[in-house]
Amino acid sequence: MNERLNVTNLAKTYPEFALGPLTFDLPAGYIMGLIGPNGAGKTTTLRLLLDMAQPSSGEFTLNGAKTADARQQARDDLGAMLDSTTLPDAWTMKDVDSNMKRLFPHWDSQQFMKLVAQFDINPKTMYRRLSKGTQNKVNLAVALSHHAKLLILDEPMAGLDPIARDELRQLLQSYIQDGEASVLLSSHLTDDLAQFADYLLYLIHGEQRFFGETDTLLSRYLLVQGGSSELTAALKNRGLGLRQTSVGFSLLLPTADQALATGLVTSTPDLDTLMIYLGKRGEDHA
Numbered sequence: 170m171n172e173r174l175n176v177t178n179l180a181k182t183y184p185e186f187a188l189g190p191l192t193f194d195l196p197a198g199y200i201m202g203l204i205g206p207n208g209a210g211k212t213t214t215l216r217l218l219l220d221m222a223q224p225s226s227g228e229f230t231l232n233g234a235k236t237a238d239a240r241q242q243a244r245d246d247l248g249a250m251l252d253s254t255t256l257p258d259a260w261t262m263k264d265v266d267s268n269m270k271r272l273f274p275h276w277d278s279q280q281f282m283k284l285v286a287q288f289d290i291n292p293k294t295m296y297r298r299l300s301k302g303t304q305n306k307v308n309l310a311v312a313l314s315h316h317a318k319l320l321i322l323d324e325p326m327a328g329l330d331p332i333a334r335d336e337l338r339q340l341l342q343s344y345i346q347d348g349e350a351s352v353l354l355s356s357h358l359t360d361d362l363a364q365f366a367d368y369l370l371y372l373i374h375g376e377q378r379f380f381g382e383t384d385t386l387l388s389r390y391l392l393v394q395g396g397s398s399e400l401t402a403a404l405k406n407r408g409l410g411l412r413q414t415s416v417g418f419s420l421l422l423p424t425a426d427q428a429l430a431t432g433l434v435t436s437t438p439d440l441d442t443l444m445i446y447l448g449k450r451g452e453d454h455a
């Protein structure tokens with residue numbers, strides 16, 4: 170299969186934080202969501218993949234390039250946006266366009282100006298005078314306007330209103346439609362992400378807890394609710410993220426153990442619910 174990303178045992182150790190080993194791949198034509206609680210290692214993962222940090226061990230291939238030099242050579246094939254991404258303060262959209270044209274051989278001015286209009290950005294306003302969310306939109310428009318085969322986006326939905334988030338979702342879906350390009354994006358808006366990410370990479374405290382299809386993760390667990398007297402020892406033992414009130418309880422139960430919940434109220438959890446229960450300290454199996 171034509172892979173945009175192939176990551177093998179990638180790890181990074183800081184004095185007070187260890188990430189990995191991470192092993193996953195992203196085929197051409199798909200969207201992967203990177204999820205996990207604060208401090209899980211999402212941005213660190215993206216920085217490694219963008220060669221902005223050196224791995225402690227492991228390796229990865231990006232758009233077929235195996236070394237940092239080869240990846241640098243092929244930078245036009247990569248569109249990236251991190252929280253730290255910024256443009257010169259005084260640039261108007263015209264300046265962005267003319268400068269990016271020089272930087273990227275496949276820069277598409279028409280596409281960029283179309284996105285500027287679609288995002289309702291005044292092309293004459295200087296970058297520094299735009300709101301934070303609008304600056305994000307400009308950075309996104311840049312990433313989306315040079316026909317990159319892989320987009321790596323850190324929290325692209327942060328600061329966007331619901332309409333803009335919906336527009337972005339549609340833009341990303343059409344971006345991958347020809348089966349050539351792929352998108353890796355991190356987000357805390359996991360329910361939004363679950364609607365359009367084909368794959369999920371789920372990190373907790375730097376560890377890779379799940380990599381696979383979104384539907385597979387969602388079908389792994391049932392949310393079980395019952396009265397206090399219905400909480401059996403077996404449910405306590407197999408359940409995750411137990412929550413108790415004076416009248417009842419709720420927990421996540423692996424689907425394989427669903428017989429333990431016979432007669433109780435069960436439902437398929439959404440991704441937010443799943444992360445809340447799985448992320449509870451000391452109970453973070455996925």
Ligand SMILES: Nc1ncnc2c1ncn2[C@@H]1O[C@H](COP(=O)(O)OP(=O)(O)OP(=O)(O)O)[C@@H](O)[C@H]1O
Binds near residue numbers: 183185186211212213
């Ligand atoms: N340059 C660095 N030196 C030391 N520690 C670092 C460095 N960069 C990141 N870390 C640590 O790595 C950990 C993970 O941070 P990271 O930003 O990757 O998490 P995250 O999942 O993106 O979090 P959030 O959702 O809050 O943005 C943090 O504990 C952070 O302090």
